[in-house]
Amino acid sequence: MGKRVIWLGILILGWFFTCQAQVQFTLPELNFDRRGDAVYMDSLLNLGRAHQRMTKTLPRTLHNDTLRLEGLRFMALVFKQMRGNQRDSSFLYARLLEDRAIAKNNILYAVRAMMLQEHYLRTVKGDYPKALQINQRASELCGKLPRESSPRWQVQMNLGDIYLLLKEYDNALASYQLSRKLLGYNTSLTPKNRKLLISQAITQMGEVYELRGQYDLAIQQYETSRQIAVDARSQVNVAYANERLGDFFVNRREPEKAIKYFEEALFVWTQLKDQLGQASVWARLAECHTLVNRPALAIEFGEKALAIAREAGYQRIRQMATLALYRAYRLAGQPAQALAMYEDYSTIRDSIATLKRVEELSALQKKYDINQVRAEADKERFIQHQQLINVRRLAEVERLKSEAEREQLAGITRMSQLQQRLETERLRADSQKKQLEQRAHIDKLNHDIEQQQLMRLFLVGGLAMLFGFVIVYYRKNRLIDRQKREIEALNLDLEDKVIARTAELKLANDQLRAKNREIEEALLKGQTLERKRMAADLHDSLGGLLSAIKMSMSALNPAHMSDREQQIYHNLLTMAKEAFAEIRYLSHNLQPDELEKQGLAEALTRLVNKLNLSQKTTFRLDIDALPRLGKTAEFNLYSICIELCSNIIRHSEATEADILFRRFNNELNMIVKDNGCGMNPADATGMGLRNIQSRMDLIKGRYEVHSGEGDGTTFIFILPVSSNLATGDSLMHN
Numbered sequence: 001m002g003k004r005v006i007w008l009g010i011l012i013l014g015w016f017f018t019c020q021a022q023v024q025f026t027l028p029e030l031n032f033d034r035r036g037d038a039v040y041m042d043s044l045l046n047l048g049r050a051h052q053r054m055t056k057t058l059p060r061t062l063h064n065d066t067l068r069l070e071g072l073r074f075m076a077l078v079f080k081q082m083r084g085n086q087r088d089s090s091f092l093y094a095r096l097l098e099d100r101a102i103a104k105n106n107i108l109y110a111v112r113a114m115m116l117q118e119h120y121l122r123t124v125k126g127d128y129p130k131a132l133q134i135n136q137r138a139s140e141l142c143g144k145l146p147r148e149s150s151p152r153w154q155v156q157m158n159l160g161d162i163y164l165l166l167k168e169y170d171n172a173l174a175s176y177q178l179s180r181k182l183l184g185y186n187t188s189l190t191p192k193n194r195k196l197l198i199s200q201a202i203t204q205m206g207e208v209y210e211l212r213g214q215y216d217l218a219i220q221q222y223e224t225s226r227q228i229a230v231d232a233r234s235q236v237n238v239a240y241a242n243e244r245l246g247d248f249f250v251n252r253r254e255p256e257k258a259i260k261y262f263e264e265a266l267f268v269w270t271q272l273k274d275q276l277g278q279a280s281v282w283a284r285l286a287e288c289h290t291l292v293n294r295p296a297l298a299i300e301f302g303e304k305a306l307a308i309a310r311e312a313g314y315q316r317i318r319q320m321a322t323l324a325l326y327r328a329y330r331l332a333g334q335p336a337q338a339l340a341m342y343e344d345y346s347t348i349r350d351s352i353a354t355l356k357r358v359e360e361l362s363a364l365q366k367k368y369d370i371n372q373v374r375a376e377a378d379k380e381r382f383i384q385h386q387q388l389i390n391v392r393r394l395a396e397v398e399r400l401k402s403e404a405e406r407e408q409l410a411g412i413t414r415m416s417q418l419q420q421r422l423e424t425e426r427l428r429a430d431s432q433k434k435q436l437e438q439r440a441h442i443d444k445l446n447h448d449i450e451q452q453q454l455m456r457l458f459l460v461g462g463l464a465m466l467f468g469f470v471i472v473y474y475r476k477n478r479l480i481d482r483q484k485r486e487i488e489a490l491n492l493d494l495e496d497k498v499i500a501r502t503a504e505l506k507l508a509n510d511q512l513r514a515k516n517r518e519i520e521e522a523l524l525k526g527q528t529l530e531r532k533r534m535a536a537d538l539h540d541s542l543g544g545l546l547s548a549i550k551m552s553m554s555a556l557n558p559a560h561m562s563d564r565e566q567q568i569y570h571n572l573l574t575m576a577k578e579a580f581a582e583i584r585y586l587s588h589n590l591q592p593d594e595l596e597k598q599g600l601a602e603a604l605t606r607l608v609n610k611l612n613l614s615q616k617t618t619f620r621l622d623i624d625a626l627p628r629l630g631k632t633a634e635f636n637l638y639s640i641c642i643e644l645c646s647n648i649i650r651h652s653e654a655t656e657a658d659i660l661f662r663r664f665n666n667e668l669n670m671i672v673k674d675n676g677c678g679m680n681p682a683d684a685t686g687m688g689l690r691n692i693q694s695r696m697d698l699i700k701g702r703y704e705v706h707s708g709e710g711d712g713t714t715f716i717f718i719l720p721v722s723s724n725l726a727t728g729d730s731l732m733h734n
Contacts, residue, residue: 027051027074029190033235035081036274048075069109072097076116091120107141108149114138115154128162135159153182153197160204164211173208176201192232199228199237203244210248222248239268239277246284255288262288279308279317286324290331298328319348333697549576600634601626604641604659615649617674619657625668626661633719636695637670643688644672644715652676652713668721673714678707 027047034040051071058064076093079086098113114134122131135158142152160175180201183194206221226241242265249258262285269277286302289295302325309318322345329338558566595603601623608621629637641659648657654676662669696703700720707713 027070029193030074030077030081032081032196032237033272035236036272036277041078041082044078045075048078065104066106066109069097069101069104069106072100073109073112073116076113080116080119087120087124091117091124094120107144108151111138111141111145111151114141115151115158118158122158122161128165131158132162135162147182147185149186149188150182153179153186156182157197157201157204160201164204164208167211169208169212173205176205176208180205192234195228195232196234196237199225199232199241202228203241206244215248215252219245219248235268235272239265239272242268243281243284246288250284250288250291253291255291259285259288259292275308275312276314276317279305279312279314279321283309283317283320283324286321286328290324290327293331295328295332298324299332302328315348319345322348333694595634595638596631599628600638601628603634603638607638607641607645608659611645611649617649617652617654617657619645619659622658622660624661625663627668627721629668629721633699636699637717637719640670640692640695640717641672643692647688648674648676652678654712666721668719670717670719671714672717673712675712678709678711678713680707680709 028044030044031040048071051074052068055064055067055071058067072093076090076097079090079093082090094113094116098110098117101107101109101113114137118131118134118138121127121134135155139152139155142150142155145152156175156179160172160179163169163172163175180198183189183198183201186194189197202221203225206218206225209215209218209221222241222245226238226245229237229241242261246258246261246265249255249261262281266278266281266285269281282301282305286298286305289298289301302321305317305321306325308314309321322341326338326341326345329335329341556569558569561569604621604623608619611617611619628634645657648654652674654674657674658671660671660673662671692703696717701718703715703717705713705715
């Protein structure tokens, strides 16, 4: 009894120190949410290299060989999550892992190495035929592994992606469904990773349903995938799921729903400091806000995405951002910026279109190569099946022959065994008798030794365990203190960066507002100068020419003309006078001096007085509620009045017309109405009304049309103004 206690204590101490040694070689699980953190990824690489150095010194045992293979797989997996040329290292480590796993006859790690190589060849190199060959080899090896640890789910996932490329949607859907089913059986994965992989398979099923036009099934898959990512608390997968849902609703022309998902994705990418993710979402938000007629937000998000895309060379994001900015600037009435964005978009579109054509040709070649590989695999499987049948036939013949020989030898063997058994029983009886005598003597000698060593064993074991626990406790405390100091330093550095970035953004916003005001003033000044030049040209050039025509016609003597010719002569003379008067009217109304010097009220008063002198329609003006507005607002309101007065005179057949100004809280209303024949508001699509819409957009106003045939027409123009109109230039300019 005492001897058993001694051995039990020794085994406990050995187990304790063995566990401590193995903990040093345990590699952490990769946190996919932090794969955009360069410091974190570099720390994983350093940890993997340290693991390789430590395991290299261990003796050659089955457990230690598995540790070495796990180190290679860890390095390949870390490089797989990185961007750029570093992903090539993933393929090199995967090749090395496969060679060593096959040498050690470790099928599980050989299949894992193949899956890493397949991902590199398919996603980085685009070599689908080789990827298909690797999947076929891996599928054969998976048959030798238990279902609980087999990576066959990954093989099916990869095959689904290849079928999706070939547009074999039924095969792709079947592969994704089988992958999801196999993941449910796998126990070698952590629960979180198994959930995320099931979420990925469900997302791919949604892709297939969407391509087949089954949108209800597609949205169900996308929402299920997103809920799984939320339950697993994986920020990256939640962000990707939100982006996929946003793209789905954008394709369905439902931008308001898409904005909600894009904003949630942007929040995650901002937390993770992933510039590529932020730029991608900003470009999509710019498109959505353009579709819902919010050009200011669209421009803000588009410019952010374009800045990052240009700096990092993301051509796809740059293409989305420039197209969204072109539409947003057009919607905001900024043609110069819209033209610049369209030129940039056209350049990128042409280059990407060329690349897409090359990719399409490459895809056709890949499809042909894949079909060749599948045909070769089918042929090889048929040959192997025939060979297997022949081998089975030969084996059956040999089995029958060997059974006959075995029956012949069985009788001889049984006789010999019987004789040996009798002799063995006699020798065993003698041996047992001697062993019993020796055991009694040994037990007597050991009894005294056990009593002496028992107390010593407990003391030594207790001291050793106490010493081990003290060492572990001390190391854990030092590690916790060091981590606390690192976290505090990182928090201080992050706060400084946030403060600096906030100040930079505020300065940039102030500069942008100042630049917009300068552009608006320059545009107004340019339009004013151009109108003055056009008015002068009309008055000097065309007016002089009409005066010369009038004088030339006055020199003719109508007395020598026939009645027909005299009628034509008088008609021409009348038309020349009317044309001359119209030229003077246009040259003055293009840019009247009183509009620039005395304001909109004086300019409209002069306009109505002139119209009432020469037209059949009587115009009335009420400007009691009209304050002095900004130059841009007065100029555009005056141009709108001229356009509407011209339409009333030429088309309305009205006898009376009114121009009224009314003030309601923080809004100024300009009302232009007549008692003419009216019109159908649904037919208000002429160039003049489109110009009016553009002018109201420029001064951030809106207008309404109320009319009916025979009931006259009323235009109501609504402008936002500040609550205090005593300062003169009170209409909002920013």
